[in-house]
Amino acid sequence: xxxxxxxxxxxxxxxxxxxxxxxxxxxxxxxxxxxxxxxxxxxxxxxxxxxxxxxxxxxxxxxxxxxxxxxxxxxxxxxxxxxxxxxxxxxxxxxxxxxxxxxxxxxxxxxxxx
Amino acid sequence: xxxxxxxxxxxxxxxxxxxxxxxxxxxxxxxxxxxxxxxxxxxxxxxxxxxxxxxxxxxxxxxxxxxxxxxxxxxxxxxxxxxxxxxxxxxxxxxxxxxxxxxxxxxxxxx
Numbered sequence: 001x002x003x004x005x006x007x008x009x010x011x012x013x014x015x016x017x018x019x020x021x022x023x024x025x026x027x028x029x030x031x032x033x034x035x036x037x038x039x040x041x042x043x044x045x046x047x048x049x050x051x052x053x054x055x056x057x058x059x060x061x062x063x064x065x066x067x068x069x070x071x072x073x074x075x076x077x078x079x080x081x082x083x084x085x086x087x088x089x090x091x092x093x094x095x096x097x098x099x100x101x102x103x104x105x106x107x108x109x110x111x112x113x114x
Numbered sequence: 115x116x117x118x119x120x121x122x123x124x125x126x127x128x129x130x131x132x133x134x135x136x137x138x139x140x141x142x143x144x145x146x147x148x149x150x151x152x153x154x155x156x157x158x159x160x161x162x163x164x165x166x167x168x169x170x171x172x173x174x175x176x177x178x179x180x181x182x183x184x185x186x187x188x189x190x191x192x193x194x195x196x197x198x199x200x201x202x203x204x205x206x207x208x209x210x211x212x213x214x215x216x217x218x219x220x221x222x223x224x225x
Contacts, residue, residue, distance in 0.1 A: 004157070031211045033212075040217055041217060043215040045213075100146030102160045102163075
């Protein structure tokens with residue numbers, strides 16, 4: 001089974017802190033994604049990566065950056081956390097399967113910024 | 115741009131009731147369509163998918179048919195169970211493995 005793990009389930013940080021969210025997948029997938037999930041808004045794509053050291057902006061990249069130094073690990077960085085970044089953060093990796101693949105999600109990190 | 119619209123929730127049903135969650139989409143090209151489910155405290159997991167018009171995806175008693183003429187992909191189940199209580203997301207993929215998600219629909223099934 002594909003496993004996607006995230007470093008923390010719950011995280012509380014203060015405004016202005018630098019925050020690192022880590023994601024690791026164990027299936028050698030090339031594509032990885034970071035989303036944030038907010039009630040009534042569904043999932044919104046922050047950043048994604050097609051390969052090591054490659055990154056692409058998603059729909060809401062402002063205030064975030066990412067790092068992909070190894071294929072299995074994709075990190076989301078909040079350079080200076082703000083209260084409007086309080087949210088659930090979900091990481092996913094992607095497996096190609098026929099004409100359309102499948103994204104595999106981690107359990108999520110619920111981040112609260114005070 | 116691409117977008118997905120789901121019926122507003124939350125939806126509350128009694129066990130063994132019929133379920134429909136509406137989903138419509140706007141996209142250029144010919145997207146693949148998905149339903150993902152999120153059980154309490156977990157990440158999303160793929161429930162079913164369809165890759166071309168008139169395809170029917172099915173899994174765990176759930177079904178959805180890709181209707182190009184109405185740009186819809188409604189989720190149905192004939193008899194829901196308490197264990198189906200979850201949030202359901204409709205999504206589309208047009209290219210490059212990126213997904214566009216709907217807002218999600220919270221389903222609660224009471225015994």
